[in-house]
Amino acid sequence: MRLALALVLWLPLAGLANTCDWPLWQHFKRDYLVDGRVIDDSDARLITTSEGQSYGMFFALVANDKAAFADMLDWTEQHLAEGDLTGQLPAWLWGRDGQGQWRILDANSASDADVWIAYSLAEAGRLWGNHRYASLGYLLARRIIAEETVIDSKGRRHLLPGVTGFRQGDDRFRLNPSYLALQLFDALASHYPVQPWSELGAGGLHVLRGAARGGLLPDWLVLEKGAVVAGAGDNTGSYDAIRTYLWTGMLDSQHPARAELLASQGGMVAALKSGRSAPPEHVNVATGAVKGNGPFGFSAALLPMLAVLEQPALLNSQHQRALQGAAAAGGGGAYYNQMLSLFGLGWLDKQYRFDRQGRLLPAWEASECG
Numbered sequence: 001m002r003l004a005l006a007l008v009l010w011l012p013l014a015g016l017a018n019t020c021d022w023p024l025w026q027h028f029k030r031d032y033l034v035d036g037r038v039i040d041d042s043d044a045r046l047i048t049t050s051e052g053q054s055y056g057m058f059f060a061l062v063a064n065d066k067a068a069f070a071d072m073l074d075w076t077e078q079h080l081a082e083g084d085l086t087g088q089l090p091a092w093l094w095g096r097d098g099q100g101q102w103r104i105l106d107a108n109s110a111s112d113a114d115v116w117i118a119y120s121l122a123e124a125g126r127l128w129g130n131h132r133y134a135s136l137g138y139l140l141a142r143r144i145i146a147e148e149t150v151i152d153s154k155g156r157r158h159l160l161p162g163v164t165g166f167r168q169g170d171d172r173f174r175l176n177p178s179y180l181a182l183q184l185f186d187a188l189a190s191h192y193p194v195q196p197w198s199e200l201g202a203g204g205l206h207v208l209r210g211a212a213r214g215g216l217l218p219d220w221l222v223l224e225k226g227a228v229v230a231g232a233g234d235n236t237g238s239y240d241a242i243r244t245y246l247w248t249g250m251l252d253s254q255h256p257a258r259a260e261l262l263a264s265q266g267g268m269v270a271a272l273k274s275g276r277s278a279p280p281e282h283v284n285v286a287t288g289a290v291k292g293n294g295p296f297g298f299s300a301a302l303l304p305m306l307a308v309l310e311q312p313a314l315l316n317s318q319h320q321r322a323l324q325g326a327a328a329a330g331g332g333g334a335y336y337n338q339m340l341s342l343f344g345l346g347w348l349d350k351q352y353r354f355d356r357q358g359r360l361l362p363a364w365e366a367s368e369c370g
Contacts, residue, residue: 022062022063022346022351024326024341024342024345024346025059025060025062025063025065025342025346027330028059028338028342029065029068031330031331031332031338032052032332032335032338033056033068033072035071035075036068036071036072036073036074036075036076037053037072037075037079038052038053038055038056038072038335039052039335040052040335040336041332041333041335042333042334042335042336043095045095045096045097045105046095046096047093047094047095047105048079048080048093048094048095049092049093049094049110049113050076050080050090050091050092050093050109050110050113050114050117051092051110051112051113051116052335052339053072053075053076053080053090053113053117054112054113054114054115054116054117054120055116055339055342055343056068056072057069057072057073057076057116057117057120057121057124058116058119058120059342059346060072061120061123061124061127061360061362062346062351062352062360062362063351063362063364064362064364066128069120069124073121073133076090076117077090079094079104080092080094080104085117085136085139085140086136086139086140086143089109089114089140089143089144089147089148089163090109090113090114090117091104091106091107091108091109092106092108092109092110092113092162093105093106108162108163108164108165109147109148109162109163110161110162111144111148111159111160111161111162111179112159112161112176112178112179112181114140114143114144114148115144115159115179115181115184115185115188116181116184117140118137118140118141118144118188119137119184119187119188119358120137121133121134121136121137121140122134122137122138122141122187122188122191122192123187123359123360124137125137126191126359127360127362127365134191137191138191138192141188141191141192141195141197142192142195144159145195145196145197145200147163148160148162148163149196149200150167150173152171152173152203152223152225152226153171153225153226154225154226156199156202156203156206156226157196157199157200157202157203158173158175158200158203158204158207158223159175159179159180159200159203159204160173160175161174161175161176161179168222171224171225171226172222172223172224172225173222173223173224174220174221174222174233175207175220175221175222175223176219176220176221176240177207177208177211177217177218177219177221177240177241177244178217178219178240178241178242178243178244178247180204180205180207180208180244180247181247182201182204182205182208182247182251182255182257182358183247183250183251183252183255183354183358184358185197185198185200185201185204185358186198186201186255186356186357186358187354187357187358187359187360188358189201190357190358190359205257206226207221207223207228208244208257208261208264209260209264210223210227210228211228211244212264212265212267212285213230213285213286214267214285214288215264215265215266215267215268215269215270216237216241216265216267216268216283216284216285216288217237217241217244217245217265217267217285218233218235218236218237218241218285219236219237219238219239219240219241220233220240221233230286231286235284235285235286235287236282236283236284236285237282237283237284237285238281238282238283238294239336241283242268242279242294242297242298242301242302242340243301243340244265245265245268245301245302245305246301246302246304246305246340246343246344248261248262248265248305249262249302249303249304249305249306249307249308249347250304250343250347250353250354251354252353252354252355252356252358253308254356255356258308262305262308262309265305266309267283267288268280268283268302268305269302269305269306269309269311269314271283271290272302272306272311272314272318273311273314276290276293277293277317277321278293278294278298278299278318278321279293279294279298279299279301279302279318280292280293280294281293281294281295281298295325295334295337296321296322296324296325296326296329296337296341297322297325297334297336297337297338297339297340297341297344298340299318299319299321299322299325299344300318300322300325300326300337300340300341300343300344300345301340301343301344302318302344303315303318303319303322303344303345303347303348304344304347304348306318307348319345319348322341322344322345323345325337325341326338326341326345350363351363
C-alpha cells in the first residue's frame, strides 16, 4: 500500500518536461538537505561529501532554486574550504568523528566534485547573471588545473582524482573514468579559454577510449607512460563506473565523440538485452563476468543511454524500476541512488540538457517562470 501511494506522487514525473515544478528535487531537499548541507544518512557518521554538495548545487541550478544553491555554496565554502573557495579546494569528507565531534574527516580533495562545483558556478553566473558566481567559478577552475591535473610523457593533460594519493611513480597515475564528464570540460573551456580545459577534455577522451573493454568500464584504472594499463587494479566496474555511462548518454547529439563512446560503452545495455531485469551491480571488465543486481539508481543512470540508443522496451522497464525504487526509498537512506535518479530521471523528463559546448539548458530557461 505504501509503494502504491508513493507511486501516485512519482509517476507524473514523466510528463513534467518544460515545467517549473520538479517534485523529485523537492523530495530530495526534504529528505537530504539541511541548512545547505547534503546529508548521506546511509553512513552512521551522517557524512557530507564534496560530491554531494556539488551535485546538489547542479540540481538547484536545474530547478532554478537560487536560495538552495546559495545555501549549499555557503556551507561548502565555510565547512569544506576553510571559508574561502578561492584559496582552498574543498575537503571531500565531513561528518561526525568517533568522539562525536563534527569536523572534516578527510582533507584530501575530490576533483570530480570540484569540477562540478566550478561548472555549476560558471553556469549559474551565465544563467542567473551573477558576476560573483562567474568569478568564483573562474578562480576555482584555475585552482583545479593547478593542483589536480598532470601532464603525462605524451603531453596529454589528465584530471587526477585528488591532490594527493594518485601518483604511483614517474609517469604512472591512478585515475577514475567516472570523473571525466566531457561536457563539463567543454563548457569550462568555453567559459575560461585562457585555462587549458580543452587539453583536459582531450586527455579525458584519451582515457575513456582506453578504459572500455568488451563494452564495460572499470571504477579505476592505471595510466602509465600515456597509455591505459590493461588489467591494472581489480578490473571491477560498479558504483563509480555507472556514472561514466550516464555522462556519455547525456552528451549532445552533435558532440564529435558521442557515437564512438556509445559504441565502446555498450556492455551494460548488452547485459540488459540478455534478459536481466536490472543492470549488474558488479562487472569484471577483463572477463565480462557480471554479479548481482544494481540498485534502482543504476537503472536511472542508464536511462539517457537507453534513450539515445533507441531501446524503447529496455528504456520503459528501467524507467519504471527507477521510479518504483525512488518512491520506495522516499524518506532518506538512499542518498547515492537518489542522486543518480535526479540525473537520469531529470534528463529523461527533459528538465535539462547539455548543448554541444556543454552549457546547461534547463527547462525553466525556455519557460515563463525562468
